[in-house]
Amino acid sequence: MLVLARKKGESIIIDDQIEVKVVAVEGDVVKLGIEAPKSVSIHRQEVYQAIQEENRAARMTAFDPEWLKKLKSNIE
Amino acid sequence: MKVIHSPRFGQVHYAEEQVITFPQGLPGFETCTRYVLLPLDEQDEQPFYFLQSIEEGDLSFLVLNPLRFFPDYEVELSDAVVDKLQIEKPEDVSLFTTVTVRGSLHDATTNLKAPLVINVPKRLGKQVVVENKDYLLKQPLFVPENKQANAGQKG
Numbered sequence: 706m707l708v709l710a711r712k713k714g715e716s717i718i719i720d721d722q723i724e725v726k727v728v729a730v731e732g733d734v735v736k737l738g739i740e741a742p743k744s745v746s747i748h749r750q751e752v753y754q755a756i757q758e759e760n761r762a763a764r765m766t767a768f769d770p771e772w773l774k775k776l777k778s779n780i781e
Numbered sequence: 782m783k784v785i786h787s788p789r790f791g792q793v794h795y796a797e798e799q800v801i802t803f804p805q806g807l808p809g810f811e812t813c814t815r816y817v818l819l820p821l822d823e824q825d826e827q828p829f830y831f832l833q834s835i836e837e838g839d840l841s842f843l844v845l846n847p848l849r850f851f852p853d854y855e856v857e858l859s860d861a862v863v864d865k866l867q868i869e870k871p872e873d874v875s876l877f878t879t880v881t882v883r884g885s886l887h888d889a890t891t892n893l894k895a896p897l898v899i900n901v902p903k904r905l906g907k908q909v910v911v912e913n914k915d916y917l918l919k920q921p922l923f924v925p926e927n928k929q930a931n932a933g934q935k936g
Contacts, residue, residue: 759881760809
């Protein structure tokens with residue numbers, strides 16, 4: 706892992722096209738400004754991780770055929 | 782027709798043109814990129830489907846057309862998603878949300894925070910994150926305040 710020290714107002718460039726700038730530092734909170742091509746998706750890591758976990762929970766492991774009947778009866 | 786063996790559904794026959802590609806897979810399952818969407822029954826009039834991986838027979842999800850349960854649900858697609866999925870017009874897009882059943886069906890939840898966006902004509906999909914804080918990762922499907930939506934389905 707590359708570790709860089711940056712001050713407020715300074716930035717880094719990733720792969721010539723993504724700029725990450727330190728906009729403000731307030732206590733233990735760092736505000737980042739990110740400029741990237743629109744094809745790049747950016748997420749808070751914990752959000753992505755939560756979705757990974759939810760997907761793993763949603764994976765069908767023991768699907769009870771009875772559920773189908775109940776689901777259907779619930780919407781019919 | 783091709784065949785995948787699924788422990789859940791037995792032999793699943795599918796045509797290549799039915800395959801939906803998620804180029805980045807799904808978070809947690811990044812290496813599985815190709816799926817088929819199987820209606821829960823042949824009538825195709827209910828909102829539930831199975832999303833079955835054709836690369837890993839053991840990988841499948843119960844998914845839902847969220848609009849049938851949550852008629853006001855809306856997702857604003859970013860330019861990045863429109864680009865990646867080659868979406869040309871809104872009608873090309875179908876939304877699905879995964880359903881998680883923990884224990885009893887009564888406790889089933891659906892993930893409104895991260896819907897599956899599918900460009901139907903292009904057979905391209907991506908799971909996106911919506912910023913709207915009202916949309917929960919674990920939205921109960923069967924809760925009292927949701928009865929109205931269900932009642933709408935029944936009526």
